Amino acid sequence: MRTKLNLQTKDNNLYMPEPARIIKIESHNDKEKLFQLELLERKTLGNIPGQFVQVLILGYGEAPISITSAPRNDNKFELSLRAVGDVTNKLCSLKAGDIIHIRGPFGHGFDDSIIARMRGKHLLIVAGGTGLFPVRSLINKLLPERNKYKKISLLYGCKSPQDRAGAYEAELKTMVKIGENVELLETVDKVSSEWTGNVGVITTLIPKVDFVPEETIAVIYGPPIMYKFVLKALKDRKISNENIYMSLERRMRCGIGKCGHCQMEGIYVCQEGPVFNYADIEANEEVF
Numbered sequence: 017m018r019t020k021l022n023l024q025t026k027d028n029n030l031y032m033p034e035p036a037r038i039i040k041i042e043s044h045n046d047k048e049k050l051f052q053l054e055l056l057e058r059k060t061l062g063n064i065p066g067q068f069v070q071v072l073i074l075g076y077g078e079a080p081i082s083i084t085s086a087p088r089n090d091n092k093f094e095l096s097l098r099a100v101g102d103v104t105n106k107l108c109s110l111k112a113g114d115i116i117h118i119r120g121p122f123g124h125g126f127d128d129s130i131i132a133r134m135r136g137k138h139l140l141i142v143a144g145g146t147g148l149f150p151v152r153s154l155i156n157k158l159l160p161e162r163n164k165y166k167k168i169s170l171l172y173g174c175k176s177p178q179d180r181a182g183a184y185e186a187e188l189k190t191m192v193k194i195g196e197n198v199e200l201l202e203t204v205d206k207v208s209s210e211w212t213g214n215v216g217v218i219t220t221l222i223p224k225v226d227f228v229p230e231e232t233i234a235v236i237y238g239p240p241i242m243y244k245f246v247l248k249a250l251k252d253r254k255i256s257n258e259n260i261y262m263s264l265e266r267r268m269r270c271g272i273g274k275c276g277h278c279q280m281e282g283i284y285v286c287q288e289g290p291v292f293n294y295a296d297i298e299a300n301e302e303v304f
């Protein structure tokens with residue numbers, strides 16, 4: 017069953033942007049950056065994995081950006097983004113100490129009921145390209161409590177080694193070192209001389225994972241083109257639609273279910289998503 021909007025915002029005002037200071041910026045690669053930020057007027061962002069904030073750059077506009085950090089008890093949070101347009105290009109030109117504004121967190125993410133469904137199961141997380149940014153929030157929530165899950169497998173695919181999220185390198189290496197019930201499988205579409213790992217699209221990793229379909233929950237994050245191929249590969253391995261969660265990106269304006277920009281056959285993606293159970297949206301022709 018689809019879940020309604022989980023709105024947490026400063027002073028219960030959904031429209032009022034609030035200031036956040038950039039503490040640190042790291043480059044993932046030549047197109048993408050990781051921003052560490054701190055709220056100036058609130059003790060904690062209060063997000064759950066899968067939610068997003070509306071980032072406002074005065075004079076440039078607003079854009080929805082996923083919260084890449086796991087839920088925290090302090091006023092810090094992180095965003096990772098690719099510079100593609102007005103807001104993201106301007107944000108990528110800023111420096112530590114600069115102030116931006118945000119609204120949120122907004123959207124339906126991995127709430128307690130989904131986390132409860134995941135407990136004891138094998139989690140198969142499929143992240144393509146910048147899809148790793150939003151799902152990192154979930155991964156970093158799950159890793160410290162990994163004993164509650166049968167296994168956590170992260171499948172991460174990029175176009176080339178240069179496109180990998182360089183600022184997460186240490187975290188990816190830690191996942192490999194953990195061993196036990198945690199595994200990381202990576203692939204790139206195009207080879208370069210220094211790459212010794214898998215080559216091929218992300219679906220080529222799915223047959224390499226040993227899982228029991230009834231005891232597995234898959235989570236898909238990536239560019240729209242990836243979804244239908246990953247879904248087919250999961251179907252081939254007999255994972256049911258109820259055991260697949262995915263995040264959908266749609267053009268958004270208000271982020272809070274008022275303007276209709278994100279609507280998909282009556283579903284407001286900003287409100288009932290961006291995280292959906294596939295069984296709830298499979299019949300929607302606008303999904304892919």
Ligand SMILES: Cc1cc2nc3c(=O)[nH]c(=O)nc-3n(C[C@H](O)[C@H](O)[C@H](O)COP(=O)(O)OP(=O)(O)OC[C@H]3O[C@@H](n4cnc5c(N)ncnc54)[C@H](O)[C@@H]3O)c2cc1C
Binds near residue numbers: 081103105
């Ligand atoms: C829930 C959610 C979470 C997201 N999380 C992230 C994230 O974590 N990191 C990240 O990098 N991005 C994320 N995005 C994507 C990001 O919000 C968009 O790329 C956003 O458009 C960037 O804003 P901008 O002002 O920089 O670019 P825009 O000015 O909006 O331009 C972006 C691109 O879209 C094109 N474009 C602009 N308007 C239209 C239009 N009306 N129709 C078709 N094409 C158009 C532009 O030419 C350009 O190529 C997320 C989106 C959603 C919905």
Ligand code: FES
Binds near residue numbers: 268270277285287
């Ligand atoms: S973005 Fe306005 S209704 Fe979803």
